Amino acid sequence: MAGAPQEGERVMGSTMAAKILARAAGIERAETGAAVLAKVSLMTCLDGTTFIDTFRKRNLKVWDPSRLIFCFDHFFQPEWFPQQAGKEHPKIKSFAKEQGVPAENIYDVGRNGISHHIPVEQGWALPGAVCIGADTQSSTMGAANCFALPALWGVDPIILTGDIWMIVPQCVRINLTGSLPQGLNGKDVVYRLIDDLSETVGGKVLEFSGPGVASLPMDFRLAIANGAVQIGALTIVFPHDEVLADYLDGRAREGFEPVAADDDADYVATYDYDLSSFDTLVAGPHDIELVRPLGNVLGLEVTAANIGSCSSGRLSDLRLAAEVLRDRKVHPAVRLVVTPISADTHREAAHAGLLEVFLDAGATVTQPGCGACYSGNLSPLKLGDGERCISTSVETLRGRMGSQESEVMLANAAVVAASAIEGRIADPAPYLARAMEASHEA
Structure with a gap:
């Protein structure tokens, strides 16, 4: 069998991906490089x-x-x-x-x-x-x-x-410690991995591990896993832990058997990251691998802002944006569109009072779905010549959101909300700090 260990060769432990594929193929072990029918x-x-x-x-x-x-x-x-x-x-x-x-x-x-x-x-x-x-x-x-x-x-x-x-893929371990600073979320993790790893992990599976994983809520994990293609990976697998178990409680439609990587799993590389060291990042325009610190692009004028898509639009994203927008107004030269990722998220946002915050600020809230991420979708936000949009969406390709002569820059929901207020790419930190102060006073 292709990829099978040779006689006398040390047999490494299995990754999460290899264990899942072996189980799906009905075999005891799936070796890296072997062909399996799953x-x-x-x-x-x-x-x-x-x-x-x-x-x-x-x-x-x-x-x-x-x-x-x-x-x-x-x-x-x-x-x-x-x-x-x-x-x-x-x-x-x-x-x-x-x-x-x-x-x-x-x-x-x-x-x-x-x-x-x-x-x-x-x-x-x-x-x-x-x-x-x-x-x-x-x-x-x-x-x-x-x-x-x-x-x-x-x-x-x-x-x-x-x-x-x-073909059982090679796997890379991403070992996490610490926790993300306030105002950052899964999108900032994706942009950091794009910047660091896009030239080295092509076609491989990224498997997350380490004590830092426990600090990531499900919304953040979903946003990170969403970014596999942009990072260059085949896919991403997170471990089963208490956070995931709690999330699936009452949701799972049938019984399941989680997988965990062996301590000596056959990883081709391991990268260690302290989440507390991460910064707010911005990607684009036109090239997802053009990743820069927020400070390098502050002040660039925007005429459109978009919160939504499959890499965002979850309840935590909407809460983060609402913290920035509460009791403030969208700049008159900016149109801000908010698209929840699902009908359930839309209802939860309504019950939490978040939609009221968006509407009072002057945003438009659309039906759930992919929204303005792609110009062929149903959305009121289409970019014209010369426009620049700051968006939480998944791609920054030329013409992705409308005109070939427009620009799409990507960031997390707090950055998009702050930029919509100021009419230029802005730092959300002062807004979030004031929101925290107000919550403590209350």
Whole structure:
């Protein structure tokens, strides 16, 4: 077998990824470099499909309708994308009915959210499982101690058979200590890893470990796992711990068996990070690897600000932005759009009074989903020539949010909120300090 240890060679322990793939393949051990046929536990799809026509034309059947879910998140618009929502959503629902996919597996308006966030939030993506998503950012699910992999135009055989051929990947350990300073979140971790590791971890799995992991709430872990593609990694896997166990309590749809890396796991490299040493970072424009400290870009004028997308838009992001925006107004030359990541998050934000803060500040709050991250989505925010947007979204590619002559710069929700107030890229630290003082006085 490719990758099998030779006689007399010391056998290293297994990584989390190797253990998950071995279990899914029904074998005792999966060696790095070996080809395995792994059983898929979940296939999650966004609202732009490429396989329905093939299945109908060839009269094919989904391997297990109960393990296929659809999430309406992009709401593609006809002038921008061929799989426009007005035609694609009814097509998905009729296909699901033909295939016997349960109605609850269709996350339509009122229950919808981003296709790789919903599986974790709703208890589909579980520890020890192989989960496949038809979106580039599907590594997000790895925050739940599963092997999560993006698969775009190659999903047909996976949905037909429930299997996926995998070469067991090399893994890199990210060992964390400490905790993040106030005002930083998972996005700042992603930008630091892009800056440090993008040239060295291509195609490998990042596995997180160390005492610092316990300081990261689930929202932060989801944001970090979301960044695998931008970092250059194949995917990201977090360990199962008390934080994850508490999160899954009452959510998990079935029993699960977590995995943990062996103490002598076969990592090709280990990188140690003290989270308390991290700074607020900004990425872009045009190149996600153009990462700079916030201080290097302070004062750049912005005319648009966006809080949302799959790398943000969670309740902790909305709370952070609301701390900055409370009792303040968005600059008159700036339009600020806020898009919760899911319907549940939208409701939680409403119950917590966060939507009132945004609306009072002069922001627009949209329906849940991907929002303005891509210009083909349903969103009121489209950039024109010469505009600069500060955004919490996932990509900073030229033309991503509208005009090819616009700029997208990425930062965490506090930076976006402070910048929306000042009309220029701004430091949120003074706003957060005053918010903390006010909470202590109260």
